Amino acid sequence: MKNYKILVINPGSTSTKVAVFDSELCMLSENIFHPKDQLAAFASIADQHDFRKTTILTVLGKAGIALQDIDAVIGRGGLLKPIESGVYKVSSALLRDLHLGTKGQHASNLGGILANDIAKASGCAEAYIADPPVVDELQDVARISGLPELPNASIFHALNQKSVSRNYAESIGKRYEDLNLIVAHLGGGITVGTHKNGKVIDVNNGLNGTGPFAPERAGTLPCGDLIDLCFSGKYSLDEMRSKITGKGGIVAHEGTTRIQDVRDKADNGDAHAALLLDAMAYNIGKSIGAAATVLHGKVDAVIITGGVAYDEKIVAYISRMISFIAPIVVMPGEDEMKALAQSALNVLLGKVLPKEY
Numbered sequence: 001m002k003n004y005k006i007l008v009i010n011p012g013s014t015s016t017k018v019a020v021f022d023s024e025l026c027m028l029s030e031n032i033f034h035p036k037d038q039l040a041a042f043a044s045i046a047d048q049h050d051f052r053k054t055t056i057l058t059v060l061g062k063a064g065i066a067l068q069d070i071d072a073v074i075g076r077g078g079l080l081k082p083i084e085s086g087v088y089k090v091s092s093a094l095l096r097d098l099h100l101g102t103k104g105q106h107a108s109n110l111g112g113i114l115a116n117d118i119a120k121a122s123g124c125a126e127a128y129i130a131d132p133p134v135v136d137e138l139q140d141v142a143r144i145s146g147l148p149e150l151p152n153a154s155i156f157h158a159l160n161q162k163s164v165s166r167n168y169a170e171s172i173g174k175r176y177e178d179l180n181l182i183v184a185h186l187g188g189g190i191t192v193g194t195h196k197n198g199k200v201i202d203v204n205n206g207l208n209g210t211g212p213f214a215p216e217r218a219g220t221l222p223c224g225d226l227i228d229l230c231f232s233g234k235y236s237l238d239e240m241r242s243k244i245t246g247k248g249g250i251v252a253h254e255g256t257t258r259i260q261d262v263r264d265k266a267d268n269g270d271a272h273a274a275l276l277l278d279a280m281a282y283n284i285g286k287s288i289g290a291a292a293t294v295l296h297g298k299v300d301a302v303i304i305t306g307g308v309a310y311d312e313k314i315v316a317y318i319s320r321m322i323s324f325i326a327p328i329v330v331m332p333g334e335d336e337m338k339a340l341a342q343s344a345l346n347v348l349l350g351k352v353l354p355k356e357y
């Protein structure tokens, strides 16, 4: 079987992850952390384009990987219009929507854009994205909110949630499509997805102030008080938006998104830090409980994943709340790079036809 070289690009809010796969084998994996001040120098996510591109090309250069040897480039991205799960070829329509930020600005918007640039520079590679945050499989009742002009939208960690679910299904010899799962992705943002027979029929919109608060997301807020704050004259529209996404949550209380640092403070007797972490875990547990009712209690497993799942005390707190629901499976970190590489490989091998956006 021919081997394929696949470049994977995953721009996050605090990092750029780059990997190169030789078919299924990971040859190179780098996570370049961008300190807050480095990215603060750019007025918008789109302005970070050249900086992120240089970062990726430097990683490839140092590893001695020539662009001409790459067969496909796949990026995580982005905030497009709602679409079904799958792998998509980067087309001009898809690029236009990523540039415009049709559904908002998110670091992952650069994933498809950079994949396209680098594929072009390589001469022959194709560019793809897979399972972007806008994958939408919501059941109709989950879309309705109390205001007709503000329906619920599906914006979540689709790539990792789908990937860990498939891995779990495989590990127990079943198909993802035959299971009912609840997946709590605990990253910089937190989304809790209800997976019914391979479809995410309900999930909080991670970017819009719904769900548990997170290291850098405010989560659900008392909305009357929020309106008062918006009209207090103290904050601009952009400042209010970033209170919800980027500067809300643990970072608003503690000035850091690093849960390890907050845990150290809690372990050294800081009662407020301990209370905050418990409160975040409590809200995650409540969301998982709500998701169980969506599945009428018929839940095969609850999967806890994302970087915060490395914190054993948070996982233990949640587990005490939800152990009556179903077996709990902890998969800390994320599987996004491998999942993206596998999606591109399936296309190169002709196993999957890429979808048109």
Ligand SMILES: Nc1ncnc2c1ncn2[C@@H]1O[C@H](COP(=O)(O)OP(=O)(O)OP(=O)(O)O)[C@@H](O)[C@H]1O
Residues within 6 Å of the ligand: 012, 013, 014, 157, 186, 187, 188, 189, 190, 215, 257, 258, 259, 260, 306, 307, 308, 309, 310, 311, 333, 334
């Ligand atoms: N060992 C650890 N213990 C506790 N928390 C950790 C650990 N490792 C990472 N984290 C926390 O996980 C969070 C980042 O998780 P992750 O890398 O999944 O998110 P991200 O990719 O930045 O954002 P998102 O998943 O929302 O796209 C940070 O708050 C970080 O402090």
Ligand SMILES: CCCC(=O)O
Residues within 6 Å of the ligand: 133, 155, 156, 157, 158, 188, 189, 190, 191, 205, 206, 207, 217
């Ligand atoms: C992936 C979209 C949700 C988030 O970033 O919180």
